[in-house]
Amino acid sequence: MRHILRETWSGLKRNRAMTFAVMVTMWVSLSLFGASVLVTEQVDTMKGRWYDQIEISVFLCTEVSAGAGGAAAGNCEPGQETTDAQRELIEERLNANPEVANVYYETKAEAYEEYQRMYANSPLVDVLSKDQMQDSFRVKLKDPENYRGVVAEAKTLPGVQNVQDLHQVLDPLFSVLNALIWGARFLAALLILAAATQIGNTIKLSAFTRRRELGIMRLVGASSTYITMPFVMESLVAALGGILLSALTVMACVKFVIIDRAQVSIKALAWIGWPAAWVAILWIAVAGVALAVVPTLLSSRKYLAV
Amino acid sequence: MITFEDVSAVYPGQLKPALNRVSVQIEKGEFVFLIGSSGSGKSTFMRLIRREQRATAGVVYVAGKELNSMRQWRIPEFRRQIGTVFQDFRLLPGKSAWENIAFAMQVVGRPTKEIRATVPEMIEMVGLTGLENRAPEEMSGGEQQRVAIARAVVNRPKILLADEPTGNLDPTTAVGIMRLLDQINRRSSTTVIMATHDANVVDQMRRRVIELVGGQIVRDQARGVYGSD
Ligand SMILES: Nc1ncnc2c1ncn2[C@@H]1O[C@H](COP(=O)(O)OP(=O)(O)OP(=O)(O)O)[C@@H](O)[C@H]1O
Ligand SMILES: [Mg+2]
Numbered sequence: 209m210r211h212i213l214r215e216t217w218s219g220l221k222r223n224r225a226m227t228f229a230v231m232v233t234m235w236v237s238l239s240l241f242g243a244s245v246l247v248t249e250q251v252d253t254m255k256g257r258w259y260d261q262i263e264i265s266v267f268l269c270t271e272v273s274a275g276a277g278g279a280a281a282g283n284c285e286p287g288q289e290t291t292d293a294q295r296e297l298i299e300e301r302l303n304a305n306p307e308v309a310n311v312y313y314e315t316k317a318e319a320y321e322e323y324q325r326m327y328a329n330s331p332l333v334d335v336l337s338k339d340q341m342q343d344s345f346r347v348k349l350k351d352p353e354n355y356r357g358v359v360a361e362a363k364t365l366p367g368v369q370n371v372q373d374l375h376q377v378l379d380p381l382f383s384v385l386n387a388l389i390w391g392a393r394f395l396a397a398l399l400i401l402a403a404a405t406q407i408g409n410t411i412k413l414s415a416f417t418r419r420r421e422l423g424i425m426r427l428v429g430a431s432s433t434y435i436t437m438p439f440v441m442e443s444l445v446a447a448l449g450g451i452l453l454s455a456l457t458v459m460a461c462v463k464f465v466i467i468d469r470a471q472v473s474i475k476a477l478a479w480i481g482w483p484a485a486w487v488a489i490l491w492i493a494v495a496g497v498a499l500a501v502v503p504t505l506l507s508s509r510k511y512l513a514v
Numbered sequence: 515m516i517t518f519e520d521v522s523a524v525y526p527g528q529l530k531p532a533l534n535r536v537s538v539q540i541e542k543g544e545f546v547f548l549i550g551s552s553g554s555g556k557s558t559f560m561r562l563i564r565r566e567q568r569a570t571a572g573v574v575y576v577a578g579k580e581l582n583s584m585r586q587w588r589i590p591e592f593r594r595q596i597g598t599v600f601q602d603f604r605l606l607p608g609k610s611a612w613e614n615i616a617f618a619m620q621v622v623g624r625p626t627k628e629i630r631a632t633v634p635e636m637i638e639m640v641g642l643t644g645l646e647n648r649a650p651e652e653m654s655g656g657e658q659q660r661v662a663i664a665r666a667v668v669n670r671p672k673i674l675l676a677d678e679p680t681g682n683l684d685p686t687t688a689v690g691i692m693r694l695l696d697q698i699n700r701r702s703s704t705t706v707i708m709a710t711h712d713a714n715v716v717d718q719m720r721r722r723v724i725e726l727v728g729g730q731i732v733r734d735q736a737r738g739v740y741g742s743d
Contacts, residue, residue: 210626211620211621420604420606420607421606421617423604424604424606424617424618424621424665425621426590426593427564427593427598427604428593428594428597428618428621428622428665428669429589429590429591429592429593429594429595429596429622429669430590430621430622431590431591431622431623432587432590434621434622434623
């Protein structure tokens with residue numbers, strides 16, 4: 209064991225420049241990998257927050273909702289409010305839908321109060337009057353992702369003026385974000401591949417500089433574990449450096465970009481915090497260790513075979 | 515100790531086999547000279563014994579093991595029973611004689627205490643007392659070969675393979691090395707196989723001589739001499 213450590217140490221000293229280069233490559237590729245984990249977490253967080261809050265709003269007809277100024281008339285009779293019978297039918301049908309978690313009714317007056325509360329300190333508070341508000345059913349779904357059936361059904365019901373849901377806005381946004389995530393992952397994978405290749409090359413070089421020792425070891429019958437160990441340890445040391453550096457990079461990113469800036473200035477969005485950083489660092493550690501061990505074992509089969 | 519049965523060895527990409535249908539048996543404790551001109555297959559013979567390469571055809575037994583079918587992971591353990599010295603010594607530069615000998619024990623995982631006890635013994639046995647702290651660069655060829663021999667036998671192998679061990683040495687020094695190998699063979703009944711071009715040494719020792727020509731055994735003679743007349 210002592211001998212393995214000594215071999216590792218002398219190897220590290222001998223290949224200082226290469227070890228450093230591997231460390232830097234690992235740093236860059238693992239940081240990018242960590243960033244892709246962070247971005248994924250961020251998108252998931254936003255998705256969770258938004259989709260959780262999403263309700264489907266089923267607006268009912270008012271006397272002015274049909275025919276007035278060509279506004280979308282939905283299933284309204286011109287000049288007619290939704291009747292009580294229609295109201296009951298709508299509620300019944302919504303409740304009967306298996307995707308629906310719960311339905312509650314918001315009157316014009318409640319909608320107006322909510323509106324006033326939301327825009328209390330804003331000039332918008334007086335833009336709409338109580339009469340411009342609509343009665344509506346607010347529908348919470350069991351699974352926010354399964355909204356299409358409910359929306360389609362609600363649209364067909366008589367007395368429904370309009371069905372609003374945020375998916376129409378959010379879905380394209382998230383498909384762009386998803387593309388971004390995959391782009392980041394692809395780049396990270398590319399860099400990790402480059403790092404793996406570089407490590408393989410380093411092993412080759414280091415096996416070459418130690419070829420005399422290796423030759424003697426083989427000759428006198430050192431086990432292949434014994435021969436390979438210093439190489440694995442060497443890459444592990446480089447990997448540890450890379451992991452440490454990229455963990456710090458990820459923490460700095462989360463602290464200075466997200467916690468200090470984004471969370472302060474863009475309060476409307478849900479932001480990831482330290483837990484996401486720990487997740488990313490965990491992944492970095494796993495990837496880093498694998499990155500050190502796998503190419504080393506593979507190339508040791510090639511360059512260190514008995 | 516060593517049995518070759520109809521063994522041939524062909525290097526990849528070569529038509530002419532380096533060893534051609536060789537059958538031979540070497541007993542425990544024997545001393546064998548392996549002679550033959552350059553390229554006749556002496557080193558190949560030794561590489562097969564060490565299982566550095568596999569026979570292309572035929573069967574090789576060493577120390578009771580059949581080598582063709584030996585699993586890869588067993589090879590290191592197997593090789594601990596065989597010591598080797600070369601014409602070019604192959605010592606680690608920058609390491610002292612002591613460290614060079616100890617290296618062979620360290621890398622097979624022998625405990626430090628045992629190493630501390632055995633290495634001085636070996637240094638004395640090969641007659642290098644007082645030179646243990648010299649690096650190979652600071653020693654004569656004969657002294658370096660003594661270090662190499664000490665390293666080869668420090669793990670107490672059953673077989674010692676010496677591939678032209680006196681090839682780089684003047685005749686007087688060569689005789690000294692020869693005596694040392696003879697002593698190792700007699701004292702610990704280590705089987706010694708020595709490839710050599712040195713007619714003098716072979717003629718003086720009067721031991722078994724196996725002569726190879728073009729990969730085939732043309733002579734196998736107890737108490738033989740170099741020239742075949
Ligand atoms: N690695 C190799 N690849 C291809 N051919 C080889 C290799 N090593 C040896 N040979 C060939 O095998 C034959 C036997 O070589 P070997 O080294 O066993 O001879 P030798 O008797 O030890 O010669 P020498 O006295 O010069 O050391 C030669 O024809 C040589 O060219
Ligand atoms: Mg040879």
